[in-house]
Amino acid sequence: MVQELGYLKETASQTAGPYVHIGLTPNFCGIAGVYEADLGASMINEKTLGQRITVKGRVIDGAGMPLRDALIEIWQADAGGLYNSPSEMRGAADPNFTGWGRCPTGAEDGVFTFETVKPGRVPFKDGRLMAPHITFWIVARGINIGLHTRMYFPDEAAANAEDPLLARIEHRHRAETLVAAGAAPSYTFDIHLQGEKETVFLDI
């Protein structure tokens, strides 16, 4: 016998279900008057530093149909490459940028939209710079545990070519699933849950 390590087990995930909006974006689903505004609806204000961009996209299932009941959250660095988080030890991020946004996919068209700024580069663990990217987290009915992925920018070819995460993708054509379409200031990032065009999802 040896000592027990004494660690607890993480609470198991369950699907967010079809009515995730009641809890996370109540105003979006018609529950008015409980919260002033839905959390994460706005990431920027008029003083936010950096280049304004729009990120749109859809989440598409294994039959090619967009999900109209998904909820997306994004997390990213500010224009200077700093995260607005207490765990950010490299400096103070732009106080006028939250770095975090939340958006449901449209009940009709399945489109999500974020108005944000283009993130600066941040270092990988070994000090190499990662290419500018936005972290995505997707939940919905039918998804048992939230899916993590990243969006990279199509107009950052040189930075993408030296990105340590993209370089880890063994099947090279799959790296393209993490690169948005379009050009500044408007990008489209479609996320494919399953099949030939399946997006690379991360265990991080």
Add this chain to the structure above:
Amino acid sequence: MSDRQNRKPETGAFFQRDRDWHAPAFTPGYKTSVLRSPQKALLSLDGTISEITGPVFGHSMLGELDNDLIHNFAKPGESAIGERIIVHGRVLDERGRPVPGALLEFWQANAGGRYRHKKESYLAALDPNFGGCGRTITDDEGCYFFRTIRPGAYPWPNGVNDWRPAHIHFSIFGHGFAQRLITQMYFEGDPMIWKCPIVNTIPDRRAIEQLIAPIDWANTIPMDARAYKFDIVLRGRRSTFFENRPEGN
């Protein structure tokens, strides 16, 4: 976080998630998962700064009734119909340390199992005084509580005659985006739990039991509300015994 200014923020990477403990993505008993589950392996990497950081939310964001679902949608002087309960507990990490400043959001059906959502068409009635959403932030010791009514079970189109057990959905933000978690809380003694295809996506019975809140007589308020205790565990993070040096270890 403000009351913990003296504590150095932790910056270690998170423990690897035990994906045999969580439900796999593809669970055909829960039919919607069939076309919404990735078929390729996840790409694993040790947490980078993009995942070990995360947003935090201040207590100042909260309204007075945000953690009172009995009243936060009710007309003045009225309250929601149903069994009055208090749900409380602690948010800890896998090392057993409290997670202060964690944002918890919850949502649920009313006492009859009806959700206030435009896509919901169950014939049970809406309660004009019940919205079904709430939120709170854990204190210095990782504790939280809210007041609500016990939700009813409801039928759903999966099998011909599938019913969800009474449950409350929880969304939790810890200190890093990699800890982000959504789950569901069930109630002690509910016979529906073990029949539910969503519950049964979780392979390990002990992991299911961790989602079942026991009744807490000690905190039940006489002549007012019963209490249920639901502790939540988020991923732990490594101690930074040896920091990665830019030039490599």
